[in-house]
Amino acid sequence: MSSPKQSKPKARLPRGFRDRGAGEIMAEQKMLATIRAVYESYGFEPLETPAFEYTDALGKFLPDVDRPNEGVFSLKDDDQQWMSLRYDLTAPLARHVAANFQTLTKPFRRYQTGSVWRNEKPGPGRYREFTQFDADTVGSASASADAELLMMLSDTMEALGLKRGDYIVKLNNRKLLDGVLEASGVALEDRIKRGVVLRAIDKIDRLGVEGVSALLGEGRKDESGDFTKGAGLSPDQAHRILAFVAPDAEDEEAHLRQIGTLVGSSAVGAAGLNELEQIVKLLSACGYGPDRVLFDTGVVRGLDYYTGAVFEAQLTFPVKNEDDEEVVFGSVAGGGRYDDLVARFTGQQVPATGVSIGVSRLMSALASRGLSAAVKSPLIVVTVFDKADAAASFMLVQELRAAGLRAEAYVGNGKMGDQFKYADRRGAAIAVVEGGDERARGEVTLKDLALGTELAKSVETRAEWVANREAQKSVKRTDLVTEIKAMLKANAKGDA
Amino acid sequence: MSSPKQSKPKARLPRGFRDRGAGEIMAEQKMLATIRAVYESYGFEPLETPAFEYTDALGKFLPDVDRPNEGVFSLKDDDQQWMSLRYDLTAPLARHVAANFQTLTKPFRRYQTGSVWRNEKPGPGRYREFTQFDADTVGSASASADAELLMMLSDTMEALGLKRGDYIVKLNNRKLLDGVLEASGVALEDRIKRGVVLRAIDKIDRLGVEGVSALLGEGRKDESGDFTKGAGLSPDQAHRILAFVAPDAEDEEAHLRQIGTLVGSSAVGAAGLNELEQIVKLLSACGYGPDRVLFDTGVVRGLDYYTGAVFEAQLTFPVKNEDDEEVVFGSVAGGGRYDDLVARFTGQQVPATGVSIGVSRLMSALASRGLSAAVKSPLIVVTVFDKADAAASFMLVQELRAAGLRAEAYVGNGKMGDQFKYADRRGAAIAVVEGGDERARGEVTLKDLALGTELAKSVETRAEWVANREAQKSVKRTDLVTEIKAMLKANAKGDA
Numbered sequence: 008m009s010s011p012k013q014s015k016p017k018a019r020l021p022r023g024f025r026d027r028g029a030g031e032i033m034a035e036q037k038m039l040a041t042i043r044a045v046y047e048s049y050g051f052e053p054l055e056t057p058a059f060e061y062t063d064a065l066g067k068f069l070p071d072v073d074r075p076n077e078g079v080f081s082l083k084d085d086d087q088q089w090m091s092l093r094y095d096l097t098a099p100l101a102r103h104v105a106a107n108f109q110t111l112t113k114p115f116r117r118y119q120t121g122s123v124w125r126n127e128k129p130g131p132g133r134y135r136e137f138t139q140f141d142a143d144t145v146g147s148a149s150a151s152a153d154a155e156l157l158m159m160l161s162d163t164m165e166a167l168g169l170k171r172g173d174y175i176v177k178l179n180n181r182k183l184l185d186g187v188l189e190a191s192g193v194a195l196e197d198r199i200k201r202g203v204v205l206r207a208i209d210k211i212d213r214l215g216v217e218g219v220s221a222l223l224g225e226g227r228k229d230e231s232g233d234f235t236k237g238a239g240l241s242p243d244q245a246h247r248i249l250a251f252v253a254p255d256a257e258d259e260e261a262h263l264r265q266i267g268t269l270v271g272s273s274a275v276g277a278a279g280l281n282e283l284e285q286i287v288k289l290l291s292a293c294g295y296g297p298d299r300v301l302f303d304t305g306v307v308r309g310l311d312y313y314t315g316a317v318f319e320a321q322l323t324f325p326v327k328n329e330d331d332e333e334v335v336f337g338s339v340a341g342g343g344r345y346d347d348l349v350a351r352f353t354g355q356q357v358p359a360t361g362v363s364i365g366v367s368r369l370m371s372a373l374a375s376r377g378l379s380a381a382v383k384s385p386l387i388v389v390t391v392f393d394k395a396d397a398a399a400s401f402m403l404v405q406e407l408r409a410a411g412l413r414a415e416a417y418v419g420n421g422k423m424g425d426q427f428k429y430a431d432r433r434g435a436a437i438a439v440v441e442g443g444d445e446r447a448r449g450e451v452t453l454k455d456l457a458l459g460t461e462l463a464k465s466v467e468t469r470a471e472w473v474a475n476r477e478a479q480k481s482v483k484r485t486d487l488v489t490e491i492k493a494m495l496k497a498n499a500k501g502d503a
Numbered sequence: 504m505s506s507p508k509q510s511k512p513k514a515r516l517p518r519g520f521r522d523r524g525a526g527e528i529m530a531e532q533k534m535l536a537t538i539r540a541v542y543e544s545y546g547f548e549p550l551e552t553p554a555f556e557y558t559d560a561l562g563k564f565l566p567d568v569d570r571p572n573e574g575v576f577s578l579k580d581d582d583q584q585w586m587s588l589r590y591d592l593t594a595p596l597a598r599h600v601a602a603n604f605q606t607l608t609k610p611f612r613r614y615q616t617g618s619v620w621r622n623e624k625p626g627p628g629r630y631r632e633f634t635q636f637d638a639d640t641v642g643s644a645s646a647s648a649d650a651e652l653l654m655m656l657s658d659t660m661e662a663l664g665l666k667r668g669d670y671i672v673k674l675n676n677r678k679l680l681d682g683v684l685e686a687s688g689v690a691l692e693d694r695i696k697r698g699v700v701l702r703a704i705d706k707i708d709r710l711g712v713e714g715v716s717a718l719l720g721e722g723r724k725d726e727s728g729d730f731t732k733g734a735g736l737s738p739d740q741a742h743r744i745l746a747f748v749a750p751d752a753e754d755e756e757a758h759l760r761q762i763g764t765l766v767g768s769s770a771v772g773a774a775g776l777n778e779l780e781q782i783v784k785l786l787s788a789c790g791y792g793p794d795r796v797l798f799d800t801g802v803v804r805g806l807d808y809y810t811g812a813v814f815e816a817q818l819t820f821p822v823k824n825e826d827d828e829e830v831v832f833g834s835v836a837g838g839g840r841y842d843d844l845v846a847r848f849t850g851q852q853v854p855a856t857g858v859s860i861g862v863s864r865l866m867s868a869l870a871s872r873g874l875s876a877a878v879k880s881p882l883i884v885v886t887v888f889d890k891a892d893a894a895a896s897f898m899l900v901q902e903l904r905a906a907g908l909r910a911e912a913y914v915g916n917g918k919m920g921d922q923f924k925y926a927d928r929r930g931a932a933i934a935v936v937e938g939g940d941e942r943a944r945g946e947v948t949l950k951d952l953a954l955g956t957e958l959a960k961s962v963e964t965r966a967e968w969v970a971n972r973e974a975q976k977s978v979k980r981t982d983l984v985t986e987i988k989a990m991l992k993a994n995a996k997g998d999a
Contacts, residue, residue, distance in 0.1 A: 016559040018601035018848040021586045024553035026599055029613075032549040048904050050882055050911030050929075053528040057520035057632050058554070058588075058618060063512040082578040090517045092554075103522055105514035112928040114915040117525075122554060126581075136553050144914055151893045152914040158897075292894035293901055352514040386546055397647045398788035401654075405789055408544050415546030418640055418648040419610040432608040433546075 023129025024136055031370075033381030035138070038167060038370055039120060042140050045163045046118045049155065051142050054117040056099035058124075062089035065098045066351060080126045092124040096141040097348065097361060104145050104359075105352035113146030120366070131329055134367070143361030145349070150285035153316040153344060156362045157290060160320050160340060161299045163364070168378040169322070177303040178318045180283050181343070184208075184307060186276015187251045187269045191244040195275070202311050203238040208252050209309045212337070216253050220245055252305050259302070266304070282315055308341055315344035316360065326375050336372050340364040385436035385495055387414040390426040392442045399441060403451070403487070410488045431456055437494060441484070451487060454479040457498050519625025520632055527866075529877030531634070534663060534866055535616060538636050541659045542614045545651065547638050550613040552595035554620075558585035561594045562847060576622045588620040592637040593808075593844065593857060600641050600855075601848035609642030616862070627825055630863070639857030641845070646781035649812040649840060652858045653786060656816050656836060657795045659860070664874040665818070673799040674814045676779050677839070680704075680803060682772015683747045683765045687740040691771070698807050699734040704748050705805045708833070712749050716741055747800055755798070762800070778811055804837055811840035812856065822871050832868050836860040881932035881991055883910040886922040888938045895937060899947070899983070906984040927952055933990060937980070947983060950975040953994050
């Protein structure tokens with residue numbers, strides 16, 4: 008296949024995509040299994056929807072309203088209909104529920120994990136394909152459905168090994184904010200203005216009170232000089248909203264009184280306070296106090312479609328960012344109540360609430376806590392002394408596998424030196440050699456690679472290293488499995 | 504959210520895509536875990552590549568050459584470069600190896616599982632998104648690398664519960680066919696003609712010798728009257744190829760002699776025979792005789808890129824097709840050696856061999872053998888008697904989960920009757936009721952739903968059914984976990 012040089016494709020990935028290796032995949036597998044176990048113990052069952060949906064079925068709910076057509080990957084099908092890759096797992100769920108409404112058992116409780124795709128500008132640590140893990144309850148308006156998700160989210164964080172204090176689940180209610188907006192004279196029907204307000208508040212951690220204040224008013228110029236148009240609220244209105252988002256009350260009780268004042272006579276505000284109260288009551292009866300789930304008016308979530316409770320799991324410990332500065336890790340999961348998503352299809356309101364974990368983000372957080380390492384079982388590499396007679400090595404490997412060990416015979420073309428190097432680079436625990444002489448004597452040689460590496464550190468010269476025979480051992484062929492298991496056991500002790 | 508009726512999106516999936524429910528997902532999870540365990544025991548480690556690749560990096564290797572631009576889903580990135588969703592896991596592997604060639608440990612042994620997408624006409628049981636499970640060894644030309652994959656494929660079939668005789672792995676070598684082509688005067692450089700020949704042979708199970716003979720010659724008219732252009736071989740050439748594909752030799756030895764005659768003095772044919780011999784020798788030494796891996800010249804595989812060994816796992820037991828006819832299930836996995844794929848990028852040949860399992864096909868095969876059922880642990884539904892005081896039910900559920908049980912409190916808005924109906928439809932094993940009076944007495948009621956369903960069948964009237972108290976039982980609140988475990992144990996015995 009000798010094509011001229013100019014026609015060769017380049018071996019590279021599209022921008023914003025990446026390959027992932029064994030360590031990361033195995034750690035993710037372990038993490039997903041833990042989340043799955045918690046969700047299943049709560050009675051949630053898996054559902055899988057395909058990568059594609061019709062574009063109109065997905066709707067436009069991405070927070071990045073500035074690029075409304077660019078947030079998703081879309082293409083035209085043969086029949087000229089637009090399809091898009093899912094950008095989250097909630098929109099496909101709404102489609103699934105609407106399509107199967109009559110036959111589904113309600114409340115419908117499902118979890119789903121899988122890739123989602125965002126057609127956004129890639130950046131450091133910001134990919135265009137990533138994994139989410141969602142759980143949702145559809146068909147219940149009850150506060151207990153929200154409360155249950157909050158407990159489950161908290162349980163999940165702890166099942167993954169995070170300690171209380173290392174994470175916090177923050178809870179708020181969109182209806183409270185709507186109440187404040189209504190009380191300050193912003194029409195709730197003005198969805199666009201409401202959206203600008205939401206996204207402004209969502210940036211409070213990054214921009215502070217002053218930045219958000221500007222975005223609630225005329226707008227804000229950032230460091231690069233770019234101007235972002237604001238919501239156009241009056242200073243009074245902006246002040247009222249900021250008093251809600253960043254309260255100055257001394258305690259929880261004073262805070263709730265303050266909110267009562269801010270929502271005034273707004274009916275939606277009162278409903279929000281009532282929902283919040285019910286959720287908190289259930290949580291505290293079950294032992295999920297403010298050390299696990301905390302009421303925080305600063306959490307609004309960027310997505311437009313939430314209608315009631317909104318929540319977010321944050322990690323509170325410091326990590327280093329790209330500029331080597333210490334920052335708080337921040338949000339790893341979020342969710343809330345979205346009572347109108349199914350109605351997009353059916354016209355009929357179906358109450359729903361859900362939570363979504365950002366798997367990759369949470370995994371890198373766990374890694375920084377030393378909580379994500381997957382345990383690989385040790386690998387045995389059996390070298391092939393005489394390529395014309397590889398069968399003996401393969402039979403040896405079969406025997407090891409039958410004993411429950413992870414083992415491979417060398418299938419490459421290298422000489423013995425290359426084979427040892429291979430075993431080493433693969434991180435093998437033991438290399439097995441069975442030369443012709445040894446076979447005649449009924450023996451094999453075991454090379455303890457972990458020990459060899461250790462010993463090599465303390466010897467000065469290669470000659471000395473070669474002379475150092477403690478890292479290898481001749482054993483009877485018939486004792487192969489027993490000897491290998493003993494060697495692995497000794498290694499494991501050394502590690503511990 | 505009251506949008507006018509005409510603007511509502513329809514709740515439906517794009518053609519050729521589907522949702523999958525809990526039963527199928529859990530069965531697939533179990534199957535993937537089994538395959539993963541076998542592959543890892545052989546020393547293969549996971550790799551993950553993204554859904555998208557640059558279109559030119561994927562290449563055009565789909566067998567459906569009649570629709571060269573329609574086999575894949577493609578779209579233009581912001582920078583006007585074409586990207587496509589992967590249609591298999593081999594092309595992305597070749598790209599990964601070419602991009603990371605210097606740093607990879609060779610032979611590079613990886614497995615990957617994930618969705619692939621084909622932009623093809625959907626049909627019954629034929630979807631545009633499906634799961635593959637691949638394992639490949641890159642960087643070894645050794646026959647032992649091929650032999651190992653064949654053993655691993657056979658082991659996998661047996662690990663999934665298939666009996667010897669229910670499956671067979673068939674082995675052939677492209678070089679033998681190339682030798683026959685060369686000996687019959689077809690230029691091997693004529694890749695297009697070679698491709699037409701390959702795909703004609705690949706259809707022998709469906710079209711028989713006569714149909715393939717027509718496709719090797721001028722062409723073939725099918726039942727619908729459509730004419731497929733043939734490879735244009737002479738009757739003599741076609742005869743020679745058919746003698747290879749559908750041999751009439753009495754035994755293996757006579758067959759090999761016949762092949763020797765058919766490839767004549769072709770060097771590539773001789774190389775093919777030599778490779779075949781080495782693989783079979785290794786297989787038979789390790790106990791993989793013709794009852795597990797069988798040499799069969801009828802297997803050629805449709806993909807263009809194979810260069811040596813090709814193989815296919817077939818299930819030999821009969822199943823009913825859509826027309827209720829008994830047919831042999833057929834191929835569930837395939838693979839082979841492809842020494843030129845990495846060279847597309849680098850210009851340098853990198854020998855490689857791999858196997859791919861069609862996960863969905865294999866799963867439906869296992870289901871027809873009763874081998875795919877995932878075991879769900881039994882679900883306990885705790886009803887909520889008084890919605891204003893749901894906390895008691897939630898605390899009860901917490902206690903059950905802490906004891907390792909799968910349990911949920913009812914989060915919907917239904918009355919008690921609805922709640923029992925819900926528990927029933929969810930397939931719950933037990934419903935738990937704690938009314939106000941019971942709580943005062945320190946008791947709860949357990950409803951054995953499996954037993955209740957059974958008993959309900961034998962009673963005539965609802966009154967009688969209500970009077971029938973054997974399916975439910977009052978127990979002390981403090982004995983809750985013990986009593987539930989005993990009830991589940993009794994149920995499990997009843998099932999067995």
